[in-house]
Structure formats: C-alpha cells, structure tokens
Amino acid sequence: AQSVSQHNHHVILSEAASLELGCNYSYGGTVNLFWYVQYPGQHLQLLLKYFSGDPLVKGIKGFEAEFIKSKFSFNLRKPSVQWSDTAEYFCAVNGGNKLVFGAGTILRVKS
Amino acid sequence: DADVTQTPRNRITKTGKRIMLECSQTKGHDRMYWYRQDPGLGLRLIYYSFDVKDINKGEISDGYSVSRQAQAKFSLSLESAIPNQTALYFCATSPPKDTGELFFGEGSRLTVL
Numbered sequence: 001a002q003s004v005s006q007h008n009h010h011v012i013l014s015e016a017a018s019l020e021l022g023c024n025y026s027y028g029g030t031v032n033l034f035w036y037v038q039y040p041g042q043h044l045q046l047l048l049k050y051f052s053g054d055p056l057v058k059g060i061k062g063f064e065a066e067f068i069k070s071k072f073s074f075n076l077r078k079p080s081v082q083w084s085d086t087a088e089y090f091c092a093v094n095g096g097n098k099l100v101f102g103a104g105t106i107l108r109v110k111s
Numbered sequence: 112d113a114d115v116t117q118t119p120r121n122r123i124t125k126t127g128k129r130i131m132l133e134c135s136q137t138k139g140h141d142r143m144y145w146y147r148q149d150p151g152l153g154l155r156l157i158y159y160s161f162d163v164k165d166i167n168k169g170e171i172s173d174g175y176s177v178s179r180q181a182q183a184k185f186s187l188s189l190e191s192a193i194p195n196q197t198a199l200y201f202c203a204t205s206p207p208k209d210t211g212e213l214f215f216g217e218g219s220r221l222t223v224l
Binding site for chain 1 (some may be wrong): 156
C-alpha cells in the first residue's frame with residue numbers, strides 16, 4: 001500500500017527565511033505527486049503538482065518542489081517565506097486510483 | 112459560489128444520533144470522495160465513488176455509509192455517532208482522467224459529545 005511521510009509536524013520560521021518541507025513516499029510504480037495547502041479556517045488548495053517531465057515543478061506563490069525518484073522524495077521549497085504562508089501543508093501521492101496524504105506540516109511564520 | 116458545497120458547515124450532536132453530511136458539486140466531475148481530517152493524521156479516505164453506480168470503501172469506512180444520489184451529490188452518514196468521529200470532514204471531486212488532483216469543499220466540522 002502507498003504511504004506518505006512528512007518529516008516535520010511543526011515548523012516555525014521568521015519572515016524571509018528559506019523553507020524546505022520534506023516528503024517521502026513508498027510506492028513502486030509511477031506516481032503523481034502533489035502539495036496541498038490549507039490556510040487557517042479554509043479548505044485544501046492545490047499548491048503544485050508533478051505528473052511527468054521536468055522534476056523541478058513550480059507552483060503558486062513562489063513555491064517549488066523537486067521530485068527525486070531515486071529517493072522517493074518530493075520536497076517543497078520556498079526561498080523566502082512570508083507571514084501569509086502560515087498554513088498547514090500536505091504532501092499527497094497518487095499511485096493507483098486514490099490519493100494518499102501525509103500527516104501534514106504546520107508552518108508558522110513569525111513577522 | 113463554491114464549486115464543491117458541503118452542508119452543514121458545523122454540527123454538534125450527541126452520541127448515538129444519526130448524522131448526514133451532504134456534498135454537492137457543479138464541476139461536472141464523476142469522481143467524488145469523503146475524507147476526514149484529524150490533527151497529526153492528515154486526511155484519511157472514508158469512501159469514494161467513481162460514478163453513480165460505484166461506491167468503494169476507503170481506509171476508514173467503519174461506522175460510516177454513503178449514498179451517491181446523482182452525479183453531483185454524495186452524502187456521508189454516521190448511523191450512530193460516537194465521540195471519536197469528531198473531526199473535520201471534507202468532500203472532494205476529481206475529473207475522470209486519473210491524475211489524482213482533487214477539488215475540495217469547505218469542510219464540515221462535526222463534534223460528537
């Protein structure tokens with residue numbers, strides 16, 4: 001069965017700091033990979049996605065993620081975070097016909 | 112208006128009561144899903160449906176049932192609610208092509224006392 005592991009449950013950063021959130025998955029076949037974001041009190045929104053091609057994908061709001069197949073990883077990055085990036089971030093993997101989510105990482109950005 | 116609408120948005124109920132959460136969508140997607148979100152556990156799939164005649168259990172279907180009344184409507188029922196079903200419930204849809212991208216509703220927060 002697929003599983004998704006997010007390395008940190010809570011991350012606290014100051015504004016302008018760089019961000020990297022880890023995501024590893026277990027699935028032997030071809031996968032589609034996603035990062036979703038949930039701002040306080042809101043529903044999940046798609047941040048970025050990888051289906052195929054260039055393993056470095058760019059999403060909204062300056063976020064990017066890199067798919068490293070050999071490491072089964074899809075880490076999320078942002079060079080300089082803003083207070084408005086405070087949210088919970090979910091990595092998700094679709095290797096069959098269902099999307100499996102990680103436990104989420106709560107990011108708090110201090111202004 | 113939201114493409115995926117959930118009702119009610121908030122509900123407090125008592126142990127043993129029957130609860131229905133409703134979801135309707137205007138995206139025209141065939142695939143619909145119900146997830147629950149718990150702190151530290153992420154989102155877990157309860158049930159999913161790929162078309163009106165298709166219903167499938169997810170990883171945590173015990174204590175839940177669903178009904179796909181139409182392409183646009185997918186309801187989740189708790190026949191006899193218990194406190195550990197207190198959670199935030201999300202409905203989601205996806206297009207027929209199996210890319211895995213989901214479109215979520217606003218969520219229904221259920222508290223079982």
